Amino acid sequence: MTPGATPPQGLQGTGAVTGAAASLPTRVLRHGGYEALAMLRNGEQLVLAIVLPMLALTALVITPLLDAYGPSRIDIAAPGVLALCTMSTAFTGQGIATGFDRRYGVLRFLSTTPLGRSGLILGKAVAVAVVLAVQLVVIGGAAALLGWSPRAEGILPAAVLLLVGSAAFTALGLLVAGTLRPEATLAVTNLVWILLAAAGGVIIPATSLPVAAEPFISVLPSAALGDGLRSALVDGTLDPVACLVLLAWAALASLAAIRWFKWS
Template sequence: MATQTPLTTESAPRRNTPASAGRQILKQTQYELLLTSRRGENVLVTLIIPVMLLIFFASLNIIPVKQGESKATSLLPGILAIAIMAAGMVNLGIATAYERYYGVLKRLGSSPLSRSRLIIAKIISILVLEIVQVLLLIGVAVAFYGWRPVGSLPFALLSLALGTVTFSALGLAMAGALRAEMTLAGANALFLVFILLGGGILPLEHLPAPIAAVAQLLPASALTQALQQTMTAGGTLPVYPMILLAVWAVVILIVAMRTFKWE
């Protein structure tokens, strides 16, 4: 785990002008992307696994598909949701937890970088990483399964951005409040729960009614439903999923910013 930081030392005075804040966020974002590129396991989780899931389920006849839809059209929104959860909650959460464990965050805490700016920089770095994820998944869907874009691109991008904020904040909330080992176990456990109850692979109507009712309130199902509604023919703004996802995003982001600890 790299421990160097491009930020100034603890003797540097803190500056709170908008320009200095922007520079700090940009510098830290570059640093986050550099670290991510050096972690092979992160590349596996965030890029390869979602592609493998798309290929696996699109190649079999075990997933129900709506009449008139191709397998790729039915699966891609859910796989994109899974990719966002993997990048934000699992990848970012676990990496940040071990940065805290190894004392990297303690050093950042003595620099001019504030807690909120660190969180913003980490979320932006995940947004950049997800551009690669989305392009890779769409490329596979187009090349191998004849997928063609339908629906509303602006609403789909809004759903992706809101989902990124939500699950990145969730990963950071765990990383900033729990021990590294607890974050590792918790992020992976939640990831599995969200895959099973998010509706991305198995539609919620195929679950028992009580479980489906609980699943409808989870951020994973809100993100999946938002993408499904915006990536289908005649896609419109999915009001309820977007409101639910926005509520989750605001609540989790506030929790992350207030409970995040440097050490």
């Protein structure tokens, strides 16, 4: 460059080529969007996220299984199925995806990029939130068509519980995916989902289960989320015990994942 010439735009005052890296929030949102699309485009994930909860909702409404637990079948079924959606996306779906990403070296590669490990985890949390929002629209819309009318004053408490619940189940899913082989992660996450859905207090309130089992089931994150959502959407109140149980699970699972998670 000749003396007195004007430097090209982008080099003025820097001495380097332009192209600053995107900010961490931007990187996290982009990665979260990518992971959310990948989950929604995956047939197995879509069945787990939408089809199975929809079938569960329909079956619970047309059968007398829930007649003894509330004012109407749909009022008890809808909160429970929303809790199932949270478990399927945050725990099973995220656990399986992370487990196979770990096997193929995707986690190790992405952790060395500007996204970093913290950005990668935050991106996964964003993906869970996006997919869960899609589930809430689809399942909530279907429940409304079936006659569901949740209490308006319970919407905010329900949102808080869903947020804390998704954090707890995401941490649990990452813990399983980061410590077991992918095949074991696939088996464990699906088996746990089935067991919690059947007897974990998600659909049937923990207080209605056998007395001997109630103390153990009531401290499970599944029972806390199911009972908490029913309190919010049926009674319009926030269940503080359920919220504290979910916060405890989120904290303990996060600490365990930080301690034992293996990136490769």
